[in-house]
Amino acid sequence: MSRQPARPARSARQARSVTIKHDRFKCTLVDTNAFFDLPVVNTRKLWRYMFTHAWDNEGTIEQINEWLPVAAAETKSRLHATELNRKEKTVKREAAHKKSEIANAKVELDNAKAEFTTAKADYSKMQKLQIIYSELYQKHMRKGA
Numbered sequence: 001m002s003r004q005p006a007r008p009a010r011s012a013r014q015a016r017s018v019t020i021k022h023d024r025f026k027c028t029l030v031d032t033n034a035f036f037d038l039p040v041v042n043t044r045k046l047w048r049y050m051f052t053h054a055w056d057n058e059g060t061i062e063q064i065n066e067w068l069p070v071a072a073a074e075t076k077s078r079l080h081a082t083e084l085n086r087k088e089k090t091v092k093r094e095a096a097h098k099k100s101e102i103a104n105a106k107v108e109l110d111n112a113k114a115e116f117t118t119a120k121a122d123y124s125k126m127q128k129l130q131i132i133y134s135e136l137y138q139k140h141m142r143k144g145a
Contacts, residue, residue: 018063021056022049032067040125044132051140061141068133075119075126082119086112 018035019028027046029035035043047064050057089112093105 016063018060019057020046020050020060022053025049032063033071035064035067035129036071036122036126040128040132043129044136047133047136051136054140064133068130072126072130075123079116079119079123082112082116086116088112 016032017028017030018032019026027049035046038046050060054061086109089105089109093102093109096102096105
């Protein structure tokens with residue numbers, strides 16, 4: 001079973017393509033959530049390109065400024081929801097008495113633990129993305145101000 005990254009939920013406002021231009025380089029991502037699917041190193045490189053030519057990427061910077069806090073909040077709420085689900089399944093497992101109940105509860109608990117682990121990793125990645133974006137924004141956008 002392959003792991004599908006748990007992307008932040010798509011709202012109509014977020015489902016816009018993003019284009020980053022840097023000299024002759026041009027990268028178009030179909031959706032702002034694609035930043036979440038890329039490795040952190042690649043996202044950092046794209047954002048560095050974007051900020052070094054901020055005048056060509058004003059619209060993209062605005063889109064990311066809108067997307068990042070919303071996606072971070074959605075990722076955090078998903079983490080809390082999976083944590084509650086995991087705790088609920090743990091209680092259910094401990095309350096089970098019959099063999100069939102115990103087996104079913106164990107499978108559900110294992111699935112809940114896997115979901116929680118994935119949500120925790122996604123939340124950690126989102127925090128890293130926020131830090132990287134903030135550092136690059138401070139470095140490049142405040143320099144001209």
